[in-house]
Amino acid sequence: MTDFKSFFNGLNPVSDDSWEKLISLFKPRRLSKNEYFIKAGEQAKEIGFLESGIIRAFYRNNEGVEYNKHFFINPCFVGGYASLVTQKVNEINQEALSDCNLLVASYNEITGLYQTCPDIERAARVLSERFFVQKEQREIELVLLDAEKRYEIFRRDFPQLEQEIPQYHIASYLGITPTQLSRIRRKMAGL
C-alpha cells in the first residue's frame, strides 16, 4: 500500500471504489528546491500530497517580514487550505526547501467526489478537524510558552529538520530572530 493510501485511510477508511476515483485525480509533480507550490495573491486551486522533501508554509506581511507557519514533511497534504475552503485569495506562500515529490489534484474535482463518495467527504471532515486541533495547540504554545520551550517542542515535532534547514527558518517558525535563537542555543548548550 502506498504512503498516500495508508495516510488517507488513517483519516477515514474508504471503499476501493472511492479510492480509485480519488487517486485518479492525482498526478505526480516534482518541485525543485526554492520552487513554490503556491504563492500569496493567487487563488488556491490545487491540493498536493507530499511524498518526499520539505516545504515551508510562510506568511509575509506588508513590511516584508516573514513568519514560517509550518514545515511540511511526508506524509501530509500541502496547499493553501484556508484559500481552498473559503474561495478567497490565498495569503500563504509554500516553498520547497529541498527537492520534493508530490501528487497533485484539483481541489474542485475532489470536492466534486463528495456527492457520490460520502466516505471521502468524511475523510475531508476529519482532516479539517485535525488541522484545527493542530492550530489550537500551536496557538496555546505561542501565547503561553517562551521561545526556549517552543524550540524544545520544535525539536520534538520535527527531529529530522534541525539538521536540514537553515536556522533562520527555524527562528522564523519560533517567532523570533536568528539572533535570539542563537542565544537560546548557547544557553541550552550548557553555559
Add this chain to the structure above:
Amino acid sequence: MTDFKSFFNGLNPVSDDSWEKLISLFKPRRLSKNEYFIKAGEQAKEIGFLESGIIRAFYRNNEGVEYNKHFFINPCFVGGYASLVTQKVNEINQEALSDCNLLVASYNEITGLYQTCPDIERAARVLSERFFVQKEQREIELVLLDAEKRYEIFRRDFPQLEQEIPQYHIASYLGITPTQLSRIRRKMAGL
C-alpha cells in the same frame, strides 16, 4: 426562523427532515454568570449553541496562568471542540461571563446523524473548516503583530465586549498583563 436555524443553514443548507432530526437533539439550558459549560480534565460530550450571553474559553497551565483563547457571543457553537473530535480529555475551560441561554445536545447523537443526513455532516465539515481559518488568522496575528495592534483587532472583532467584561480578561485574550494593557490604553488615548 430561529437564530440557530439561520446560523446552521449558513454553514450548509439542510433539508427540513435533517433539521427536524437535528433540532430534536437540542435542549435549552441556562448558565448563570461564572458557571462553566465545560472544564479542563473532563471528557467533552456536549456541544451547545449560544443564544445569548458571553462565554470565555480559556486555557490554564500548570502554574495557574490563564490564557483567554476566545470569547463566544451569539450566534455560535460552544464546547470543547478539540476534545469532541479527538475523544481526548478536554483541556479548555469555558466559563459564562454573563447569564447565558444555550441549546445543548450530545455530540455523539449529532455525529450519529451523519450516517443518514449527509447534509448535516457537510455542515460539520464546513464548521470545522471555518474554525481552522479562524485559528490560522489568529496565529498570524499573535506572531506578527504587537499587542497594540492585536488590541485594535479585538475592538473591531468584539465591539460590544469592551464595555461588558473586565479588562484583565481582555488582556489575557491579547496575551499580555493588565499592566501592559493599561499602558497601551494610555498611549492610545493620546498622551
Add this chain to the structure above:
DNA sequence: TTGATTTCTTTACCTATGTAAATGCATAGC
C-alpha cells in the same frame, strides 16, 4: 585552492512586556 556567498554567532544597545507592590476609584452591602 581560492574567493565568493551564505549561514551562524556575537556584541552593544534599545524596546516591549513582565512582576510586584502601591494607589486610586468605583460599587455593593451594611
Add this chain to the structure above:
DNA sequence: GCTATGCATTTACATAGGTAAAGAAATCAA
C-alpha cells in the same frame, strides 16, 4: 455615610527579545 471588595492604573525594576553591524565559520563555485 462607611467599609470591604474588586478593578484599573501607576511606578520601579527585571527580563526576553529586537535591531544593526561585525566577525567567524561553513559551503559552494570556479
